[in-house]
Amino acid sequence: MRLEHIHFKFIGKHTFARIMHHSHSLIPTSGDPMAFEAFWRKLGDKCTIVISGSDLMSYLSDMGNVCWFLVPELAEAINNLHHVVDNAVSDGRHIVIGTGSTQLYQAALYALSSPGGPEPISVVSAAPYYSQYPAETDYLRSGLYKWDGDANTFDKNNGAYIEVVNSPNNPDGTIREAVLAKVNRSAEGKLIHDLAYYWPQYTPITGAADHDIMLFTLSKCTGHAGSRIGWALVKDTEVARKMTRFIELGSIGVSKESQLRAAKILGIVSDDYPNFFEYGRRLMSERWNMLRQVIRQSGVFGLPEYPLEYCNFTGKFTNSHPGFAWLESKEDEDCEKLLRAERIMARGGRRFGADAKYARVSMLSREEIFNIFLERLSAIQGGSISNGKHLGS
Amino acid sequence: MRLEHIHFKFIGKHTFARIMHHSHSLIPTSGDPMAFEAFWRKLGDKCTIVISGSDLMSYLSDMGNVCWFLVPELAEAINNLHHVVDNAVSDGRHIVIGTGSTQLYQAALYALSSPGGPEPISVVSAAPYYSQYPAETDYLRSGLYKWDGDANTFDKNNGAYIEVVNSPNNPDGTIREAVLAKVNRSAEGKLIHDLAYYWPQYTPITGAADHDIMLFTLSKCTGHAGSRIGWALVKDTEVARKMTRFIELGSIGVSKESQLRAAKILGIVSDDYPNFFEYGRRLMSERWNMLRQVIRQSGVFGLPEYPLEYCNFTGKFTNSHPGFAWLESKEDEDCEKLLRAERIMARGGRRFGADAKYARVSMLSREEIFNIFLERLSAIQGGSISNGKHLGS
Incomplete structure (x- = not known):
């Protein structure tokens, strides 16, 4: 069984053939989260x-806030959204805003390691x-922190x-x-x-996360990667x-x-509850079903299986449908x-500290690309x- | 002679008295460039x-460009503006965009020092x-570069x-x-x-700058500091x-x-030529005249004098009117x-590698603050x- 019927369902035979005709190049599947664009387009002027x-x-935005460059309307929208989804505890937490969660990851490293000692602190995952x-x-090459690889093989006696x-x-x-704090949390x-990715379109929401530093990003929550907005609950x-200081020194704040x-955007996601996440969940679920079907038919690849869990947000038992396969x-x-060799660009396992027999592909690309x-x-x-020549024939 | 007549000219006696009444606190003059807000307000919907x-x-923005996250409309607007003002050579240069010029300064350090040697390279000014x-x-605490203070006292034999x-x-x-390359440019x-600050509202434009890496920022050019947009001509x-790579690793690009x-904004500045810069130049000139008058009368302070030079942009001989005094x-x-002691917040000379008898105050604050x-x-x-009690009396 070929996949034509699936393609046609979404974009029609002629459009698809035209795209294929023009795309001898590699299909990039490297993580640009364009899958939700259609949802936002349908909203028209509402957003x-x-x-x-x-x-x-x-x-300046709010000199009474630790994070003085955080726009108050955004702080409120973030809080509301976490209340609606209940995926993380935000009450009584500081919100630190960043140019994507990429900047916040580094702000967190800085905050947890400065002023630093004679040796950089090990960072593992x-x-x-x-x-x-x-x-x-x-x-x-910071003197404050350094990458030390897989947490599973890190020796805690290193300090x-x-x-x-x-x-x-x-x-995955x-x-x-x-991993390291599982048994006995080291001081x-x-x-x-x-x-x-802890949002209902990707995974069952099984409880409100409550950790010291939690990073989120608009890119993965709503798909607005171009805005470069991340937030940390601290x-x-x-x-x-200290995280605020890092962002002050790195970029004097974040685009207003x-x-x-x-x-x-986050206000609409909360007010329009649960439309956006329902849309996202259905889309991801359909894509995963299609992918698993192809994988089963080819017999060449394996995919992780995810447990069925009760999602507090949807009130249903559901699997994970991650943003990457x-x-x-x-x-x-x-x-x-x-x-x-089949013109699919993927990121090989070695880049993730794993075996080369693995590779990561995006599940969030535009429909045509997917x-x-x-x-x-x-x-x-x-x-x-096979050489794929069956297409269009 | 007191200054009341100056205040009244701008904001009226009652407004001023009300502001003073509510401001027992320090007046911050630390560089928020709000002076040009009135110009932009007058434009109404035009901007x-x-x-x-x-x-x-x-x-993604432009995968054909080295700086792949640079929005093409902005690249064009930056180029046009440099053509109009003729303050820097932009033709044939790469434009790298940053979250403020703060991020670009660090991107430049990274580009000029990576992958790095056994010792960090000295950074001086x-x-x-x-x-x-x-x-x-x-x-x-980067292993690539480290601050090494005043360029005037740096020993070039250090490498x-x-x-x-x-x-x-x-x-100043x-x-x-x-300083270091003045006589014999070291390899x-x-x-x-x-x-x-190389824009016509601050200083005579005496020629198109043409250096290896030139940093500019929207904050000082038009006053839009909250947007966090800087650009480098490279x-x-x-x-x-490498600068692009730094920004990719630091924040995966810049707010679209x-x-x-x-x-x-830059398009309007170019199209509406020379209105914005004329407005800015007159405003800065007025403020500097007022400041010099106060300084002369008090006899307590000194201020730098700037040479009269021909400005290619205005076609007039003019002084500098810097953003800071x-x-x-x-x-x-x-x-x-x-x-x-007189409730003016300034930044002391030591912070600039100079004597404590100096201090920096902003000339770009909102009119009431100024x-x-x-x-x-x-x-x-x-x-x-004096205790300033004469006010309102």
């Missing part, structure tokens, strides 16, 4: 913002870990450390807990929880103050236009290479690779 | 931008230097260095050239030109690529909302303390300090 020439000129953590930790817990985990979608261990005032727009090649030693990805993937058959 | 919910969602350079250079040339200089408004010396492709708005206390050893600053400054008299 439009208007900014006049004299608005938002000052550096359980493999497979987000492929950007190593580079984001080490590119400035102080920061463990990054990414849950649901990028790349698993629900994570701290020397500090935690950063990267909860970018328990300790001194940590929040983006903050204002994020406030509008973590493909395991059953026959080939190099999954990235195998995919590339369909081409499925089509090309379906052309990879056990033993030999 | 308004409208962004719908589905706009600007992708991380002639004193008095911008007070944030030391902290922005050292807060992460490789990066000299930051800030012209017109913050805090002087026109600067590289080991690299330059960053921070030209944030000669070398590899340097531009801010970029789009900056494109609109660099006050020298003639009688007191601690200028910051002297000002603080007027209160002048009023309080005029209360500081040689030998003794």
